[in-house]
Amino acid sequence: MARRWLKFVGFMLMLLPWHAHALLTIEITGGSEAALPIAIVPFGEEGVIPPEDISEIIRGNLQSSGRFAPLAKSDLISRPHEQSQVNFADWRLLRSEGLVIGKVSSQDGENYQVQFQLFDVYRGTQMAGKRYQVPVSGLRNLGHQISDLIYEALTGEVGVFSTRLAFVTVQRTADGARRFALQISDADGANPRTILQSAQPIMSPRWSPDGEQLAYVSFENGNSEVFVQQLRSGDRRSVAAFDGVNSAPSWSPDGRRLALTLSRTGSPELYILDISSGELTRVTHNSQSIDTEPVWMPNGRELVFTSDRGGRPQIYKIPVEGGRATRLTFEGNYNASPDISPDGQKMAMVHAVAGRYYIAVQDLRSGAVQILSQQGRDESPSFAPNGRMILYATEQNGRGVLAAVSVDGRIHQRLAESGIQVREPSWSPLRK
Amino acid sequence: MKRPLMQNLLAGGYSLLLHLVLVVVLLVGLEMPSKPMVVAQQDVEIVQATMVDEMQIQAEMQRLQEQEQARLDAEQERQRLIEEQLQNTQDQLARTEQEYLDMQQRAQLEAEQRQREAEQEQQRIAQLEQQRHEREQASQMAEQERIAQEEAKRQAERERQQAEQARLQAEADRKAAEQAREKAEQERLAAEKAQQEARQQAEQERQRLEEEQRRAEQERQRLEQERREAEAERERIEEEQRRAEEARRKAAEEEERRRIAQAEADLQRQLQVEEEQRTARRVAGVVDQHTVVIQQRVRRFWIRPSNTEQGLEVTLNVRVLPGGDVGQVSVVRSSGNALFDRSAENAVFAASPLPLPSDPQAAGQFRNFQLIFKPE
Numbered sequence: 001m002a003r004r005w006l007k008f009v010g011f012m013l014m015l016l017p018w019h020a021h022a023l024l025t026i027e028i029t030g031g032s033e034a035a036l037p038i039a040i041v042p043f044g045e046e047g048v049i050p051p052e053d054i055s056e057i058i059r060g061n062l063q064s065s066g067r068f069a070p071l072a073k074s075d076l077i078s079r080p081h082e083q084s085q086v087n088f089a090d091w092r093l094l095r096s097e098g099l100v101i102g103k104v105s106s107q108d109g110e111n112y113q114v115q116f117q118l119f120d121v122y123r124g125t126q127m128a129g130k131r132y133q134v135p136v137s138g139l140r141n142l143g144h145q146i147s148d149l150i151y152e153a154l155t156g157e158v159g160v161f162s163t164r165l166a167f168v169t170v171q172r173t174a175d176g177a178r179r180f181a182l183q184i185s186d187a188d189g190a191n192p193r194t195i196l197q198s199a200q201p202i203m204s205p206r207w208s209p210d211g212e213q214l215a216y217v218s219f220e221n222g223n224s225e226v227f228v229q230q231l232r233s234g235d236r237r238s239v240a241a242f243d244g245v246n247s248a249p250s251w252s253p254d255g256r257r258l259a260l261t262l263s264r265t266g267s268p269e270l271y272i273l274d275i276s277s278g279e280l281t282r283v284t285h286n287s288q289s290i291d292t293e294p295v296w297m298p299n300g301r302e303l304v305f306t307s308d309r310g311g312r313p314q315i316y317k318i319p320v321e322g323g324r325a326t327r328l329t330f331e332g333n334y335n336a337s338p339d340i341s342p343d344g345q346k347m348a349m350v351h352a353v354a355g356r357y358y359i360a361v362q363d364l365r366s367g368a369v370q371i372l373s374q375q376g377r378d379e380s381p382s383f384a385p386n387g388r389m390i391l392y393a394t395e396q397n398g399r400g401v402l403a404a405v406s407v408d409g410r411i412h413q414r415l416a417e418s419g420i421q422v423r424e425p426s427w428s429p430l431r432k
Numbered sequence: 433m434k435r436p437l438m439q440n441l442l443a444g445g446y447s448l449l450l451h452l453v454l455v456v457v458l459l460v461g462l463e464m465p466s467k468p469m470v471v472a473q474q475d476v477e478i479v480q481a482t483m484v485d486e487m488q489i490q491a492e493m494q495r496l497q498e499q500e501q502a503r504l505d506a507e508q509e510r511q512r513l514i515e516e517q518l519q520n521t522q523d524q525l526a527r528t529e530q531e532y533l534d535m536q537q538r539a540q541l542e543a544e545q546r547q548r549e550a551e552q553e554q555q556r557i558a559q560l561e562q563q564r565h566e567r568e569q570a571s572q573m574a575e576q577e578r579i580a581q582e583e584a585k586r587q588a589e590r591e592r593q594q595a596e597q598a599r600l601q602a603e604a605d606r607k608a609a610e611q612a613r614e615k616a617e618q619e620r621l622a623a624e625k626a627q628q629e630a631r632q633q634a635e636q637e638r639q640r641l642e643e644e645q646r647r648a649e650q651e652r653q654r655l656e657q658e659r660r661e662a663e664a665e666r667e668r669i670e671e672e673q674r675r676a677e678e679a680r681r682k683a684a685e686e687e688e689r690r691r692i693a694q695a696e697a698d699l700q701r702q703l704q705v706e707e708e709q710r711t712a713r714r715v716a717g718v719v720d721q722h723t724v725v726i727q728q729r730v731r732r733f734w735i736r737p738s739n740t741e742q743g744l745e746v747t748l749n750v751r752v753l754p755g756g757d758v759g760q761v762s763v764v765r766s767s768g769n770a771l772f773d774r775s776a777e778n779a780v781f782a783a784s785p786l787p788l789p790s791d792p793q794a795a796g797q798f799r800n801f802q803l804i805f806k807p808e
Contacts, residue, residue: 023749024719024801026727031734031779031807067738095733095782122781155737156771408738 033410035069036154038062039096042073043116044081046105050112050139054104057143058116058150061161064188065151066411071096083117083126091121098127098154102146104139111135114142118150128153144186158386158430163187165391166205166214167402167425169194169418182216184231187384187427189402189415195231207428208251215239215249215258226260228275239275244268248293252300259283259294259303259320270294270305272320283322291316293337298344304328306336315349329362331369337380340364341387346407348372348381348390359392361407372409380423385430389413393423500601511612514542518623536627539620546616550609557602564595711793718794725787726798734779736807737771745806746773748780752799756785764802776805 040062043055062068077090081103091099102116117129128149134142141162148159164184171179182196182205196202200219207214208228215228224246229236240246244263251258258273262280268290270283284291289309296303297317304317307325312333318325329335334352341347344364351360351369356376362369377395384391389404389411400423402415571588578584746767751760761777780803788795 024723024797025804026723026730026801027804027806028727028730028734028776028779029806029808030731031736031775031805033738034735036735092781092784097778097782122778406738410738 033408035063035067036098037071037094037096038068038098038100038150038154039071039076039091039094039121040100041076041079041081041102043102043104043114046103048106048109050104050106051136052139052143054114054116054139054143054146055100055102057140058100058147061144061147061188062150064413065161066406066413067151067155083119086119088119088121088124091119096121098150100150106136109136112139114139114146116146118153140186140191144188157388160384160386160389160427160430161187162431163385164211164428165189165402165415165425166207166428167393167422168202168205170400170421170423182214184214184428189417192418195229195234196236204248204424205426206249206251207426209253209255209429211429211431215251217247217249226258228258239278240273250295250303252296253298254300259296261292261294268292270303270318272303281321283318283320284325285322286325295338295340296320297340298342304338304340304347306338315347328364328367329369330367331362335360339381339383339390341383341407342385343387346383346387348383348392348407350379350381359390359405361390361409370409372405372407373403374412375403378403380425382425382427384427389427391415391425391427393425496598500605507608507612514616514619518619536624539623543613543616543620546613550606550613553602553606553609557599557606560595560602561599564592564599567595568592715791715794715797718789718791719797722787722789722794722798726783729787730779730783730803733782734805735775737769737775740769740772742808743806744769744772745804746776748776748803748805750780750801750803752786752788752801754795754799756788758784758786767805772805776803779805 040055040059042053059070063070071094075094077094078085078087080086080101082101086099086101088099097120099119099121100116101119102114104112104114106112112134113131114134115129115131118127119125120127130146130149132142144162147161151157151159151161165187166182166184169181169183171181173179177199180198180200180202181194182198182202183192183194185192195214196216196218198218198220200222202219203217203224205214205216212232213228213230215226217224218227219225221241223241225238226240226246226249227236228239239258240249240260240262242262242264244266245268246260246262247268248261249258250260252272256275258275260271260273261268262271263269265287267287269285269287270291272281272283273279274281283294283303284305284307286307286309289307291305291307291309294303294305300320302317302319304315305325306313307316308314309316309325310327313336314327315329315335315338316325316327328338328347329349332351332353334357335349337350339348347362347364349360349362350357351371352358353371357378358371358376359373359378359381360369360371372390373392373394375394375396379393381390381392383389384404387407389406391402391404393400394403395401396414400421401417402422402425404413404415405411568588571584571591575581575585575588744767745765746763747765749760749762749764750758753759758780761780763773763777766773786798788798
């Protein structure tokens with residue numbers, strides 16, 4: 001009865017002239033997660049022409065992130081370098097949400113003054129803007145830092161353009177010998193530099209949480225051995241050179257311990273090594289199976305690792321003090337090489353389907369698995385420090401290359417290539 | 433009215449004439465001395481003692497008696513006339529007050545006349561007495577002169593007796609006159625009383641009449657007043673009725689006019705409502721079409737941030753300029769995710785200008801509307 005009455009009232013209300021004043025409401029569903037249009041105006045240059053085109057670095061970074069669709073230079077209506085020169089209406093017509101302008105100037109070619117501004121085109125407001133004074137060597141890195149600021153301003157997420165990658169390259173020399181190198185590069189793969197060369201294999205580089213050190217496995221002494229190397233000084237030392245296998249180092253979140261795989265008792269088991277004291281703590285006691293590739297949960301209380309204790313390689317979780325391991329993966333008959341996202345919510349892994357190996361991501365709460373990569377010869381997934389991308393190694397034309405994919409699988413990046421075999425990448429933490 | 437007075441005067445005249453005749457007869461009839469005497473005084477008659485024979489006296493007496501009788505008759509006649517007069521007067525008194533006054537005057541005159549007559553009578557009697565006395569003196573002188581003339585003396589005595597008888601007669605006459613006078617006086621008093629009474633009665637009657645008249649006048653006035661009041665009341669009621677009728681008529685007219693106006697207004701309103709409904713339907717159709725168009729357009733420009741949790745929803749208020757340009761976008765209900773909210777706002781800006789309907793009323797609904805953004 002009351003409902004009928006309400007209906008009647010509603011109908012009468014509709015008949016009233018002022019119902020025209022009732023607010024019309026339109027519902028928008030769908031939408032897309034497409035790249036945001038953004039205008040990046042080439043920076044104005046004064047004085048000595050800089051060796052690096054900062055606005056180009058920014059453009060490249062934003063474009064490669066897959067989150068932005070920078071306007072083509074030819075589409076730029078005008079080329080302002082200062083706010084007073086900006087006519088927002090023009091940029092609105094181009095539907096670019098953001099507008100980046102800036103200037104670079106230098107008197108001597110040694111030190112540069114750089115300034116940039118990011119504008120909200122629709123609202124006509126500045127979203128970010130800074131002035132810098134950098135040596136010429138810092139220009140490129142400054143470009144990455146500015147990219148991070150822009151990215152964060154527009155997406156709300158931390159940018160990772162100024163982070164670094166570590167990976168191992170393999171080169172065959174003219175005499176057919178293999179040369180291994182441990183390299184680090186900018187996050188876009190550019191600007192690689194070698195920190196260690198060896199005729200023997202180098203494996204599993206891992207960044208310390210402070211980004212100052214790398215732990216890796218080197219066979220330089222004939223057997224696997226875990227080293228920790230200071231990046232600035234190049235100082236290095238062996239932290240694990242036990243009998244048998246010494247592999248798969250992983251830094252604890254506090255940076256004081258390493259989780260390792262050691263087979264000094266016969267079968268590979270997980271241990272925790274206190275770096276400063278050298279004290280070892282065994283975590284797993286399962287002589288019948290291989291337990292390896294440990295990674296720390298962000299809370300520092302559990303290790304996630306690969307084990308074939310179930311017959312096939314699967315991923316498990318175990319408390320750092322040992323105890324009962326919990327199986328995490330149940331999809332497919334091969335799941336290995338886990339990495340945990342900084343927020344502890346997602347796990348990247350190598351997931352085999354029909355003999356092909358893909359990078360997949362599993363939601364640790366729901367257990368849902370999503371395959372992200374396409375190649376099928378993919379390995380060594382490593383989360384970006386913002387958790388948005390997963391770096392991995394794959395093969396292209398029979399050659400190992402680095403690639404990245406967004407955790408939702410929509411954005412795929414191919415990193416800069418140097419033409420050499422690249423494997424076992426690792427994404428650095430954020431610069432402090 | 434004058435007649436009784438004339439009659440009285442006439443009567444008085446007759447009486448006087450009779451006395452004069454009597455005196456003249458007495459004077460002339462007697463043998464006068466040869467030698468005329470000088471009459472020094474007219475009022476004193478000197479009676480010449482004359483010898484008169486018995487026969488002459490008897491005849492004279494007879495003649496006097498007859499005269500007296502005639503006088504009495506006259507008197508009787510006069511009284512009768514007076515009575516008649518009184519009767520008339522009384523009658524007249526009853527009739528009018530004015531007549532009463534006349535009568536009173538006349539009666540007074542009459543009384544005075546009578547008194548004068550009585551006095552004349554007395555004077556005559558006195559004269560007669562004087563004459564008698566003179567005659568006695570003459571007789572005495574004759575006695576002296578003619579001694580013992582018994583016969584003459586007796587004769588004189590007889591004459592004296594006769595004179596006495598005449599005197600007595602005169603006295604009787606006088607008394608009779610007195611009586612008549614008293615009677616007349618009584619009559620007069622009676623008449624006066626009667627007059628008085630009549631007058632009082634007339635006065636009372638008059639007063640009564642006046643009173644009655646006054647009452648009648650009062651009554652008349654009262655009645656007149658009542659009549660006037662009744663008239664006024666009637667007029668008042670009529671006026672009231674007229675006014676009430678007028679008011680009723682006006683109210684009826686007003687009611688009719690109002691009813692007609694109401695009917696017209698109702699009709700107008702109904703037409704308006706129908707027109708509004710038609711317009712509303714037409715506008716609603718246009719609005720629906722453009723809602724879809726705008727929906728599609730905004731959706732095309734909506735770039736959702738990736739890496740956002742499920743179930744986000746943001747409601748925006750959008751103000752559109754006449755040309756369709758998006759003027760102002762504000763968050764009415766946030767999703768809680770600033771980036772998500774922003775993406776929705778930017779979608780609206782990017783969709784600007786919005787395709788507005790050409791119909792102004794339909795376009796009006798898009799001047800300010802709400803958008804709800806939700807991925808699913």
